[in-house]
Amino acid sequence: MNVQSVQETARLKVDDADSEMPTIAVSGPWTLAQARLAEDLVETVSLPNAQNVTIELGGVTALDTAGTWLLHRLRAGLEFRGARVELANVEDRFAPLFAEIETHVPRQWKPRRTGISIVAGLEAIGRQAEILWKDAISVVSILGAFGIGLAAALFNPSRLRGTSILANFDRACRGAVPIVALMSFLIGLIIAQQGGFYLRQFGAETFVVDLVGVLVLREMGVLLTAIMVAGRSGSAYTAEIGSMKMREEIDALKVLGLEPVEILVIPRLMALMLALPLLTFIADIAALAGAAVVCWTYMGIPPEAFLQRLHEAVSMEELVVGLAKGPFMALIVGLIACAEGLKVGGSAESLGEKTTTSVVKAIFMVIVVDGLFAIFFSAMGI
Template sequence: MEKSDAMDARAPLHHPTITLDGDGEALSANFAGAWTVATAGAAEQAVDALNSLPEPRRATKAPAMITFDLSQVVTADTAGAWIIHRERARAEFVGHRVALAGVGPRVEFLLAEIENHIPRLLDRPRRPYLAVRALMAIGESAANSGRDGVGLLSMLGLFGWRLATVFTAFRRLRITSILANFDRACRGAVPIVMLMSFLVGLIIAQQAGFYLAAFGATIFVVDLSGVLILREIGVLLAAILVAGRSGSAFTAEIGSMRMREEVDALNVLGLDPVEVLVVPRLIALILALPVLAFLSDIAALLGAGLISWVSLGISPDIFIQRLNEIVTPLEFWVGIAKAPFMALIIGLVGCSEGLKVGGSSESLGRQTTSSVVKAIFLVIVVDGLFAIFFAALGI
């Protein structure tokens, strides 16, 4: 093959050039000059000589071996070495076998560094089958539920221990904090709890009257509404609203303190975070929820009495008389007895989720959402367990 110069022969000594020598099965590409960033434009013109090489897959007489001779390279930097590396990769991609010769220490080092920093294609892990993914999700959910259960039991034990410590040394009981949390959890929640309970009681009586009227048993709306509201609906509705209101507030408050490292500051000061942050909130919530449950019962019965009077023709005096005949104090106390246990569950979930918050606002939002969902779920579970327990006792 005739010798081909990429650059004019009168080019300066350090101008980058490529000269092709040889034919047949062997071809040599002689690199010469300075391959630096200053001569990168000329280097890009010089590599045009390599673009004229025939592709082995398309020409039967294409050389099987190309030698890049770098013995005449005067100097090189990263830009020049990158061009040489790129042309070598391009020649190998079309099917040539490329070997390097006459590589100086500097060029060899640069080429090695470029090779080490070439981005590698990441192997995409094979996704398991849908059934396997479903089983994995179920297993992870079960493991997470187990960890959450252990965490709640641990928080419950720690709360009991700190509460016993506080009552043995009464001066450590933070009365001001308890009253402040009681005010926010109880007085602040009265309007929304009573409004929602009033509407729910109204709906229960209206729907019950609609179906019982077909059997001529409209008066039994009082029986159904009274027992259902006092035993189940009043306390359950109050607990759900408190879980969404106060439980999320506990998580957000303690989580914000975690983000600002105030919890760590309490440890540095020698104060127990559970005693300072958790115990007052739980005591306040245990005292507040029975009060809210009582107010919820009153509001729901008012709603049921109003719709019975307006829609069903049951006057208030008949409603109250029938209510006194059917509903006993036991029905009321069965409902109220659930409130402290539900409050304890809500407080434990809210505080434990708050202590799990990391250093980001995303973590705070995630744990607050988790707190509300878990608290409402556990409140309904506790209500179901109480229903089974009272049924077993015949109450």
Template sequence: MSTAETLPNPDVAAASALSGGRIALRGRWTVDQGNAVEAAAAGLRRDAASGALIVDLTGVARLDTLGAWVLERTRAEIEAAGGRLAYAGASPEHRILLKEVRLPTAEPGPAPRGRLAGFLHDLGVRVVGAGQDLLAGLAFFGEVVTACLRVAARPGTFRGTAFVNQLDQVAFRGVPIIVLISFLVGGIVAQQGIFQLQRFGAQSFVVNLIGLLILRELGVLLTSIMVAGRSGSAFTAEIGSMRMREEVDALRVMGLDPIEILIVPRILALVVGLPILAFLASLAALAGGGLTAALYGGMTTEAFLARLQVAVSFHHVAVGLIKAPFMALIIGIIATIEGFAVEGSAESLGRHVTASVVKSIFMVIVLDGLFAIFFAAIDF
């Protein structure tokens, strides 16, 4: 068995052969001894050609990340060539450092799948993930309901100031943009309706179109989508930032329930604020439709209002308002779940904010479809 060169300086990294296939390391295996470390590691690779090696680390005066990495790289190269290298006499600190810098072993990849099999596999993974998200949402909803019951049993613990602040953020500050967008959408729907219906000489029925569509479906749906993008994303970002700064853990350490402190005021503000916004959005959309009917259809305001009274009734308004609290609850649950799922990086925060908006909008549309089927079934 060949022997690596022995250097007289005890501080310089070196390796010397012992009996029984053992190699003794000595000196400082640190970054300032980089050339000596590489030379000694080359000696280990040469000695490994004759069989298994046991590397004795008792004489190593100091080992840093570079020295440990070179040792682990040498061990991986020896094992890749069919040899074997084991450590002996390592201190606890050396064992920890060697473990931390250990090179990952390549694992065999999955067997290649056909296009159809790959599609079915991806579909199955997504279905299972959706099922897990649904179960997590139900469990979280149960925690929120339990927290609300605790707050109801002890009204003194309700954070009224936080509720009013969230209601201001969700409802009051959201009125201008929601009213503006609803006004424009109502005008666009009326304009397109007039252009299509005038072919049949029935442009006056545009009032029925925009009245039923806005009051039953479009008003609350547009409002919910805008609230999901505006307030839902804000909830996720706020709670996610608190998670990153460990403020949620601090609340638990102080004996406070984060659900009661952070979630209940936000969800209650959504449940109260979204019906108000939906009602204002419907009025704005009807106003936009009425203005468009006057400009493009030559319909007077009196005729528009008279036709609207005949076309719609209170139960059409009630249909839209009944949906609003449920949509608010869905948005709040998804937004807060995604906020609590944020980990300690900005990338994780961005990913969960995006997931919050996408999932909320998707579930709002699904819920609106379910309500439409239900109200059609009961003829309401």
């Protein structure tokens, strides 16, 4: 390559600019190295009266994709103003570039239709049904792997990762005791105050003990605890597993011949199933303590009378019914949290979206399962 070719620059000349049939002579190298100059030359072209424009390319000495895009933009701009544009004297070696650019022109943006359509509504319902079906499959697959892992642990207990289970139990249980106890204390206080306010009108404020005892032990204690665990531990599980998925640590476990479900999911599920019944019991005690405070200060029922009435109103069956729901709700929260974590993509946006989805789905399913348990126990006469 000689010095003259190195110093050669892109050039553009317009002949008969004011006529209806102007000619644009393009010459020199139209390559990436000349893109800044070539773009400035294209921007200077203004042919307001042009009807038929000829772009003369016989003087082009070098051409690459960048230069072809600029020439295509020049041609498209003239055609947009209503002119007919023809490329003349295109060398055979440059023709494939123009043909390739023509096939990769982005489509014109069109706004989505926002009108009401029966077909669009049915399509949206179908898409949501497909998403729900895939979510159900993923949860059931993790549940199956969890069952297989437990069955294998019965024959080989060393496969259970005791250290991991205890570490997750400590985080899910001990770390959640303050917030669970405080929230349950306030809930018991509110239920007792509201119940006593309305029952006092009928002279039956003593029955507020029955109301609080049955409601807290059977329903509210385990339900509120499961919701708080879903927001606290469930979101943490999704974020942890999702972060590992983003950093390809789960793929690394597979490469090492380790099963991610056995290492990441089973310890978390077992820890949560052990922690939730214990947290439920703490929540029951805290809620009853809050109710006792209100009954003493607001309705004049001393703690001794409160405990005596509570003993008469509720039985051990009420407590067992509430505690029996704990492991099942913990299993649901853990399954949803781990399933959403394994679906995280490679972006922070995906991690945030799946974490939010995990909490929402877990809370929804906890409420649904609590309702199913209520129907089942009522049918069984318990």
